[in-house]
Amino acid sequence: MTTGENGRHKRLRLAARWLALAAGAALVLPWWTVRVPLASFSPFVALCSALATHAVGLIVLLGVPAFVLALMMPRWFCRFACPVGFMQELLGGLRPHAKTRWLRWPFFGRWFLLLTLGGALVGYPIFLWLDPLAIFSGFFSAWRQPLTIASVCAGLALPVALLFDFLLPKAWCMRVCPLGAMQELMVVSRRLIRPRMRCETGGGGAEPHPHHSMILARRSFLAACIGVTGAVAARKVRGGPPLLRPPGALDEERFTGVCVRCGDCTRVCPTRILKPDLGEHGLAGLLAPVAKFDDGYCKEDCNRCGQVCPSGAIERLPLAEKRRRVIGPAKVDLETCLLANGQDCTACIRACPYEALKVLSDGFDTRPELILARCTGCGACETACPVRPHRAIRVVPKPGVLPA
Amino acid sequence: MKHTMTRRDLLKLFSAAGLGPVLASRVVADESEHKTKKIPEIQPIPVENLPRYPAFIRDGKVIQPERPLAVFQETDVLVVGGGAAGWAAAVSAARAGAKTMIVERYGCFGGLWTGGIVLVVISTHATENGQMTQVVRGVGGELLDRHAKFDHAIVNRGETKFNPTTDPEATMFLMDEMIRESGAKTLFHCWATDVIMDGGAVRGVVFESKAGRQAILAKVVVDTTGDGDIFAAAGAEHEQRLHAIGLVHRLGNVDRADHAKLKAAGYKSLGAIEPQPSVRWVNLRGPSSNGLDINVLTRLQFEHRRAIWERVQKMSKTPGGEPLFLLQTAPQIGVRTTRLLAGTHQLTYKESREPRKFPDVVAVGGAQNGKHAGWPIPYGVLLPKKLDGLLTAGRSFCMDDKLVEDGRLIGSCLTTGHAAGAAAAVAVKDGCRLRDVSIPKLQKLLREQGAYLG
Ligand SMILES: Cc1cc2nc3c(=O)[nH]c(=O)nc-3n(C[C@H](O)[C@H](O)[C@H](O)COP(=O)(O)OP(=O)(O)OC[C@H]3O[C@@H](n4cnc5c(N)ncnc54)[C@H](O)[C@@H]3O)c2cc1C
Ligand code: SF4
Numbered sequence: 001m002t003t004g005e006n007g008r009h010k011r012l013r014l015a016a017r018w019l020a021l022a023a024g025a026a027l028v029l030p031w032w033t034v035r036v037p038l039a040s041f042s043p044f045v046a047l048c049s050a051l052a053t054h055a056v057g058l059i060v061l062l063g064v065p066a067f068v069l070a071l072m073m074p075r076w077f078c079r080f081a082c083p084v085g086f087m088q089e090l091l092g093g094l095r096p097h098a099k100t101r102w103l104r105w106p107f108f109g110r111w112f113l114l115l116t117l118g119g120a121l122v123g124y125p126i127f128l129w130l131d132p133l134a135i136f137s138g139f140f141s142a143w144r145q146p147l148t149i150a151s152v153c154a155g156l157a158l159p160v161a162l163l164f165d166f167l168l169p170k171a172w173c174m175r176v177c178p179l180g181a182m183q184e185l186m187v188v189s190r191r192l193i194r195p196r197m198r199c200e201t202g203g204g205g206a207e208p209h210p211h212h213s214m215i216l217a218r219r220s221f222l223a224a225c226i227g228v229t230g231a232v233a234a235r236k237v238r239g240g241p242p243l244l245r246p247p248g249a250l251d252e253e254r255f256t257g258v259c260v261r262c263g264d265c266t267r268v269c270p271t272r273i274l275k276p277d278l279g280e281h282g283l284a285g286l287l288a289p290v291a292k293f294d295d296g297y298c299k300e301d302c303n304r305c306g307q308v309c310p311s312g313a314i315e316r317l318p319l320a321e322k323r324r325r326v327i328g329p330a331k332v333d334l335e336t337c338l339l340a341n342g343q344d345c346t347a348c349i350r351a352c353p354y355e356a357l358k359v360l361s362d363g364f365d366t367r368p369e370l371i372l373a374r375c376t377g378c379g380a381c382e383t384a385c386p387v388r389p390h391r392a393i394r395v396v397p398k399p400g401v402l403p404a
Numbered sequence: 405m406k407h408t409m410t411r412r413d414l415l416k417l418f419s420a421a422g423l424g425p426v427l428a429s430r431v432v433a434d435e436s437e438h439k440t441k442k443i444p445e446i447q448p449i450p451v452e453n454l455p456r457y458p459a460f461i462r463d464g465k466v467i468q469p470e471r472p473l474a475v476f477q478e479t480d481v482l483v484v485g486g487g488a489a490g491w492a493a494a495v496s497a498a499r500a501g502a503k504t505m506i507v508e509r510y511g512c513f514g515g516l517w518t519g520g521i522v523l524v525v526i527s528t529h530a531t532e533n534g535q536m537t538q539v540v541r542g543v544g545g546e547l548l549d550r551h552a553k554f555d556h557a558i559v560n561r562g563e564t565k566f567n568p569t570t571d572p573e574a575t576m577f578l579m580d581e582m583i584r585e586s587g588a589k590t591l592f593h594c595w596a597t598d599v600i601m602d603g604g605a606v607r608g609v610v611f612e613s614k615a616g617r618q619a620i621l622a623k624v625v626v627d628t629t630g631d632g633d634i635f636a637a638a639g640a641e642h643e644q645r646l647h648a649i650g651l652v653h654r655l656g657n658v659d660r661a662d663h664a665k666l667k668a669a670g671y672k673s674l675g676a677i678e679p680q681p682s683v684r685w686v687n688l689r690g691p692s693s694n695g696l697d698i699n700v701l702t703r704l705q706f707e708h709r710r711a712i713w714e715r716v717q718k719m720s721k722t723p724g725g726e727p728l729f730l731l732q733t734a735p736q737i738g739v740r741t742t743r744l745l746a747g748t749h750q751l752t753y754k755e756s757r758e759p760r761k762f763p764d765v766v767a768v769g770g771a772q773n774g775k776h777a778g779w780p781i782p783y784g785v786l787l788p789k790k791l792d793g794l795l796t797a798g799r800s801f802c803m804d805d806k807l808v809e810d811g812r813l814i815g816s817c818l819t820t821g822h823a824a825g826a827a828a829a830v831a832v833k834d835g836c837r838l839r840d841v842s843i844p845k846l847q848k849l850l851r852e853q854g855a856y857l858g
């Protein structure tokens with residue numbers, strides 16, 4: 001690709017890359033909440049989440065243009081759009097004489113891609129979180145959280161990717177990134193179908209010959225099979241108790257797989273109740289969003305997290321529908337509840353936006369009573385309860401849907 | 405003795421001329437009489453020949469005849485109702501230099517706090533700018549502080565503590581003291597029944613007592629009856645609510661009872677702690693009812709007292725509960741909410757839960773556990789939409805249903821009462837209508853009196 005590039009071409013490409021970086025950053029900078037998820041422009045995310053969620057939503061469609069372009073123009077995304085690649089390139093300029101020791105490495109990215117696609121078929125796209133746009137978003141989303149170990153961890157992927165590339169220039173793009181690998185495979189597959197078009201060569205690293213393509217096809221099949229098996233196994237291993245996930249999240253098993261860890265939901269949540277999981281609940285859910293109702297609750301007039309989720313891990317629901325999604329029912333601890341112990345407390349009852357709580361009073365026995373058919377698990381009651389250290393009313397994770 | 409007789413004779417003469425009550429008040433206040441050993445405990449005095457105007461029946465209707473009313477006193481600020489809110493209003497107005505009078509139907513200050521044995525002052529604190537801050541300051545804060553001087557008068561008070569519980573006797577004593585020091589004049593055992601109107605403004609109240617029906621004239625009236633008796637009588641726009649009506653009681657000998665055994669028998673809680681050892685107060689929520697309906701109040705008084713008696717009897721026959729006894733049922737039935745003023749601003753629960761500022765803030769409501777943010781209370785919640793000459797404070801100020809649960813707490817009653825008293829004093833001093841009171845002046849006075857306005 002370097003041959004045809006004259007100075008003008010080069011400048012144009014540079015301009016495009018700056019533009020893409022700026023546009024990408026504009027979508028994820030922490031000072032405002034744009035509701036278009038950056039990562040959904042990635043065809044890798046789009047394809048895997050369509051497979052994993054069995055749905056082609058608006059978000060998946062956002063990935064289509066990039067997909068089509070990638071068919072026509074090898075590695076166009078890496079060359080013109082990828083903000084991570086560009087940042088790596090800029091950094092790489094600081095140490096121009098690095099060795100390319102990695103040239104003999106296997107194509108990890110391809111394995112990541114195929115394993116993830118295979119996993120996606122059974123609902124668990126294992127390495128989806130390696131998507132560069134997700135990594136880029138994840139970094140900026142972390143800013144909006146208060147400075148904690150969790151937020152630092154959630155934002156760590158981008159610096160790690162940058163450092164990696166700094167030490168081993170181009171290794172990320174050519175050997176690790178599943179999106180890069182995907183673009184290459186697309187060119188290869190096109191060649192399998194129309195071998196005559198081989199004049200257009202793939203990007204820098206891989207230039208497979210036709211018989212290579214056959215080998216590749218066999219390997220792909222193998223990898224996909226491993227992916228499926230791996231995903232099934234991962235889900236089996238996962239299987240732990242459900243957690244407090246954003247409203248409309250996929251079932252726990254698929255959620256941890258489909259979530260790309262881009263942190264977009266944590267960034268747009270107006271009450272900042274969504275926090276990256278620091279592995280408190282096992283490795284499978286590492287950095288996926290969990291809801292914490294200490295200082296806020298899931299607002300009745302909000303469905304933002306579903307709107308921005310690029311992978312469909314959180315369903316994109318209209319507000320009316322979201323208001324019927326249950327995070328889990330609230331449960332009162334009568335031992336510590338003030339109302340149940342003779343004080344005039346009704347904090348939870350008044351806080352509930354769904355009127356799912358009422359005072360039950362029978363002589364000297366008074367307590368808050370839950371109307372299960374109304375409770376969405378929004379956590380407003382938990383936020384309002386004055387009892388410390390453990391609130392006397394808490395949402396128990398048990399997702400579901402309210403009756404219409 | 406002879407001297408007294410003469411004065412009483414004189415009084416009779418004056419009372420015919422309508423001046424009697426003025427002097428009578430001085431006689432009542434003259435303590436030296438009690439102390440003079442020479443006066444026998446029982447002795448005859450002349451029958452007071454007050455003019456009588458009995459009602460009569462005409463055409464099957466009971467008619468109250470037109471009659472002149474003796475003016476018991478004229479004052480600047482008249483506070484009706486001596487609960488937490490009214491007491492704070494009277495102290496604040498008197499301290500600000502206004503001639504102040506407070507009328508209370510029972511024999512003590514504190515209302516539900518003391519007479520209702522609702523002893524825990526909830527929402528004294530809030531978290532402001534990341535720090536737990538006391539929001540009940542000013543006269544209310546001073547009252548709580550002064551409890552600390554006595555043993556067994558207050559618990560949960562101090563640097564890191566909030567929501568203290570007080571001993572009702574200590575509270576009543578201190579309230580008496582502070583009213584006396586402030587120079588406000590008190591009338592106990594007087595029940596305000598009507599208003600005196602002058603055009604669109606309230607100019608005083610009519611009250612009933614053992615001394616008959618009399619009037620008090622005032623430049624400004626503060627309605628802290630809790631039930632809005634006065635603004636309702638004046639025809640001010642208002643709303644009415646049903647709410648749970650209960651009756652608090654106190655258990656004695658609690659420390660000697662076996663709590664574990666009682667718990668196993670189904671008695672989850674023995675009530676809330678008090679400053680005194682071995683005594684606890686027990687809340688009773690009761691059914692949602694109309695606190696202005698005398699049949700309801702009477703029925704509930706019967707039913708609650710019976711339920712309490714039976715419960716304590718049962719407890720004391722339960723293994724572990726033998727030492728328990730019923731110390732007292734509250735002298736005042738627990739009416740939570742009845743009338744709410746339609747003020748120039750209705751403060752809503754939603755407003756109270758959002759970060760929000762009011763230019764006319766006169767108090768800050770606390771958080772139940774001190775952990776949440778405080779909620780500023782604007783002057784408009786005390787001020788009727790149209791009626792002049794009157795403010796309300798305490799559990800009847802203008803708020804929505806959900807906020808009632810915070811607004812009626814003792815803390816908010818103390819602070820809104822303080823604000824109303826100060827506003828009344830400013831209006832009197834400036835000779836202006838209550839709705840034209842200079843907010844900066846009012847806020848300055850409140851701050852000078854130690855109030856917290858955020
Ligand atoms: C059962 C119960 C439990 C509660 N628990 C708590 C709690 O735990 N913590 C808390 O902070 N709050 C609690 N509250 C609320 C709180 O106690 C009251 O809302 C608050 O004390 C009201 O103060 P107030 O001054 O506005 O009215 P009140 O205390 O009702 O005072 C009104 C005063 O006006 C007098 N009065 C009324 N009408 C007239 C009239 N016509 N003429 C002359 N005088 C009149 C009354 O005798 C009374 O003294 C509880 C309330 C109840 C009923
Ligand atoms: S829907 Fe709830 S969890 Fe999702 S962004 Fe809005 S408030 Fe946060």
Ligand code: SF4
Nearest residue numbers: 352375377378379381
């Ligand atoms: S009961 Fe609690 S969790 Fe359930 S809807 Fe109401 S506030 Fe939300």
Ligand code: SF4
Nearest residue numbers: 337338339345348385
């Ligand atoms: S807010 Fe907490 S203490 Fe108050 S009634 Fe509800 S559960 Fe009980």
